[in-house]
Amino acid sequence: MHQIQSDLVSFRELVPEISDTGYLTHAIFYYPAKFIPQVVRYAINTYTKEGDWIIDPFAGSGTVGLEAYLCKRNAVLLDLNPLLNHIIPLKICPYKERLKKGHLFELLEEMVQSAHHFIPSWSNVDYWYPPEMLEVLSKYWGYIKNIDRSPYTQIVESALLKTSKHFSYAEHRIPKLYRSKRKKSYIEDLLKTEWKDKLKEMVYTVSLKTLQDINNFISITPKHKNRVEYKGGIDSSHYQVGHACDALITSPPYLQAQEYIRTAKMDLFWLGFEEEEIRKLARLEIPYRKADRIIQAKTLDSVRTVLERKDLINLLDSYFCHTINALENSMNSLKSNATACIFVGNPSIDGIKVEIWRILMEYFTQRGFIFEKVYEDKIKTRQLFGARKNKNPDGMKSEYLLILRKA
Numbered sequence: 001m002h003q004i005q006s007d008l009v010s011f012r013e014l015v016p017e018i019s020d021t022g023y024l025t026h027a028i029f030y031y032p033a034k035f036i037p038q039v040v041r042y043a044i045n046t047y048t049k050e051g052d053w054i055i056d057p058f059a060g061s062g063t064v065g066l067e068a069y070l071c072k073r074n075a076v077l078l079d080l081n082p083l084l085n086h087i088i089p090l091k092i093c094p095y096k097e098r099l100k101k102g103h104l105f106e107l108l109e110e111m112v113q114s115a116h117h118f119i120p121s122w123s124n125v126d127y128w129y130p131p132e133m134l135e136v137l138s139k140y141w142g143y144i145k146n147i148d149r150s151p152y153t154q155i156v157e158s159a160l161l162k163t164s165k166h167f168s169y170a171e172h173r174i175p176k177l178y179r180s181k182r183k184k185s186y187i188e189d190l191l192k193t194e195w196k197d198k199l200k201e202m203v204y205t206v207s208l209k210t211l212q213d214i215n216n217f218i219s220i221t222p223k224h225k226n227r228v229e230y231k232g233g234i235d236s237s238h239y240q241v242g243h244a245c246d247a248l249i250t251s252p253p254y255l256q257a258q259e260y261i262r263t264a265k266m267d268l269f270w271l272g273f274e275e276e277e278i279r280k281l282a283r284l285e286i287p288y289r290k291a292d293r294i295i296q297a298k299t300l301d302s303v304r305t306v307l308e309r310k311d312l313i314n315l316l317d318s319y320f321c322h323t324i325n326a327l328e329n330s331m332n333s334l335k336s337n338a339t340a341c342i343f344v345g346n347p348s349i350d351g352i353k354v355e356i357w358r359i360l361m362e363y364f365t366q367r368g369f370i371f372e373k374v375y376e377d378k379i380k381t382r383q384l385f386g387a388r389k390n391k392n393p394d395g396m397k398s399e400y401l402l403i404l405r406k407a
């Protein structure tokens with residue numbers, strides 16, 4: 001086969017109607033390595049039509065679901081991270097009536113007076129909180145967990161997630177769960193001030209902002225009747241999808257920088273998850289599992305032959321085995337002629353470039369898919385797990401959107 005050339009594009013320029021990556025409800029949750037919505041919008045506009053079903057087996061924070069809904073497409077979203085189940089009802093609010101500020105404030109006032117308590121079942125919760133802050137947070141959470149669920153409780157819950165990270169020893173400016181010296185002294189200084197008022201104010205402010213974002217979303221989607229189904233907390237390699245789909249749009253985990261479950265641990269504990277459940281999920285995360293088969297593809301074989309370190313070969317094998325298992329499982333649900341749009345980087349491992357898109361292309365073109373094209377988008381910034389917006393995440397300079405079509 002002749003050497004395939006990528007089409008150099010800028011998705012931000014191709015989709016000028018989206019100028020803010022956090023528009024509408026896209027920014028309600030922090031999530032590492034999110035899609036920029038422009039990539040998804042471009043794929044939806046180019047490869048799907050109204051009423052189509054789109055599947056995303058690595059849905060993360062649901063960018064594909066929100067863009068699909070805005071463009072009147074249906075979506076099936078899957079992810080190992082159970083946070084998806086809490087994110088989607090807020091990002092893609094199922095209610096058609098605008099939410100009322102007055103209702104939200106009544107609920108917040110009751111929460112502040114509440115006598116309930118909830119302490120996460122996290123053995124080292126004390127490592128992350130000074131006792132007085134834990135006490136106030138547990139009272140607020142106790143209230144929210146003891147009343148009937150509604151969009152208002154979900155809004156407050158999401159504000160409490162952000163507040164519970166902010167008022168803890170964990171660095172709240174980065175996605176990764178990490179206790180820093182800077183944050184410890186920040187909390188110590190805060191404790192000398194009117195911190196209870198500040199904590200309460202944060203819950204109020206974030207809740208109100210979320211309600212406004214949701215109302216904007218409701219206002220512009222009054223007639224949308226399409227569906228977004230979601231299932232967080234599952235391994236996409238095995239989950240049986242109940243629909244025949246018209247397209248797949250997804251971005252698999254990065255080869256090295258990921259630890260989504262560990263990153264989400266504090267949120268998951270507050271949402272009521274138990275230690276053992278979280279551990280079980282973390283064991284299923286790509287690429288922290290043993291490969292159960294070795295993927296054969298020309299480009300992958302040549303990386304394997306030059307890689308010397310056994311641990312890196314294992315990492316590579318695990319990554320491709322489980323990423324492909326999950327992709328293949330979802331791609332089995334595609335109708336013939338359906339398109340798969342897979343957004344990946346090409347990181348280096350021990351100084352050796354790993355062209356993920358090419359490896360996926362080689363694998364799937366042997367199995368009933370036709371290569372359509374590959375777009376190359378030069379990376380501007382992307383927040384991964386660390387502090388800074390990373391100009392060059394994982395050693396990558398470009399990201400690629402691989403387009404395959406089912407024969």
Ligand SMILES: C[S@@+](CC[C@H](N)C(=O)[O-])C[C@H]1O[C@@H](n2cnc3c(N)ncnc32)[C@H](O)[C@@H]1O
Pocket residue numbers: 031032033034035057058059060061062063064078079080081234235236237250251252253254260261284285286322326
């Ligand atoms: C690059 S992120 C996707 C981000 C998403 N595109 C967004 O915009 O929010 C990759 C996702 O793969 C998920 N993941 C990792 N292992 C998985 C598995 N075995 N099954 C399903 N999802 C998995 C992670 O939880 C993470 O959310």
